[in-house]
Amino acid sequence: MFSKPIRNITTLVLPVGGLGTRLHPLTIHTPKALVKVAGRPLLDYMLIEARDAKIKDVVLVINPSQRAAFEKYVRRSRTLFPSLKFHVRLQHKPLGDGHAVAQAAEIVKNRPFAVRFCDDIVLGRVPALASLIAHATRQNGSVILLERVPKKIVSRYGVVGARKIGKRLYRIFRIVEKPVMKDAPSNLTIVGGYVFMPSIMRRLKLAVRALSSKEKDVLRLAFVLEDGLAKKEKIFGWELEGVRLDCGTLEGIARAEKYIRKSGKRW
Template identity: 30%
Template structure:
């Protein structure tokens, strides 16, 4: 069995939920404390044993490439000033072998994955979406890779969501369960309210066999007029078993404003230097007798 050593990170989206901030800056570069969101995703991939990463970008995403490149003048300046810890943090983002390809038109997640087919070749591979950050003792992707090595089949990361949110996600229709691993009858992309077959939602982590590319070659447009990866996974499931795995860890949704704010707040409360001052500031804020003026 071939090992999972390559990963695709789709990053070609327009980031419309964060406009006007994302007019000139990729949403993947929006920082959680002091690291852009995409760096959390790259670090998870590397910690899971991934050796080669391809980021699928689009127009206006050059900042992502610059971030993961060496910044010689900056590094020299930090070294001269003796800022060793900060220098190590900066170098951490440039010590990964990353490749890039452009998705020339916004045709959906399935199409973005298809764009990287020549890079992947005939190997199993991972897909990590930038809207989901997962904090766990064992990296989320590594958990899926371990299941792949046991089953020899594609494995999709899932976690439960409230019933009223199922229409926002791809949802699995489970057939059987063994521990945290599900055999799946159907994968349903964004079911209509009240029609979801379960509340187990696909959470932006995938390990897939290269057979998915033959399906994506012919995949028609689905929800939102885009080529949906979930639709292709369902067709793959009809040809060979595709599993879902209820991964362990806390998943943060950084793809929309409230989730991004809550993620930043939670990470700040876990930050050694920020926790104390932040708690004090929050206490003072809550003690104010008047609510702040509503903006936006």
């Protein structure tokens, strides 16, 4: 447990190494995170959140085969987002989202840090990342972004068992990956946004060392969080305010495009 009060959370890890096969043909020649929605790459929406949350360091964890595309993107982004310092780290094998986040350990060091996944654009009055950081600071614990969904679709997501402790704020006691509806502890599902205490990175590093050479052996963030819960670590959930646009499928991209253009919001 991170006992010292949190002062600043200024590092954001963006795992963007996915090949985006569900987004073919858009991702045949373009990394998933650079697919455009309403005229901007998905990654831009994460960087806007980062800028608004006063993030200083952004770590892109990429697939080595896409290095040239991301290096070009970073050169452009240094002009568009001058307050952000960019770091690129390689994930040589697709060994899971937890393994991807662990590649940022050298930059994160022994500090709290944030994680966002580009699949989920969250639009609201208060930016999602800034809200997560505020709650993590207040609770002095890790915080996961949550969304309440209809029970009939909970099997698509990671689902939490939680106790409400404040307005939109929960203390999490259980995480279940893609449960069938009858086994789901709630209809509060995990969205791609987190603020983690240093203990989570320590657990990730230990778990990476324990990975076997088996092809199907992967490290999921959910596994590490479940381990933390088992050891009585404080993990909270914040139910998002606003709209989540799931951009993990072609249909989701089309819906997000329509919603953002209709909203008239300028980015």
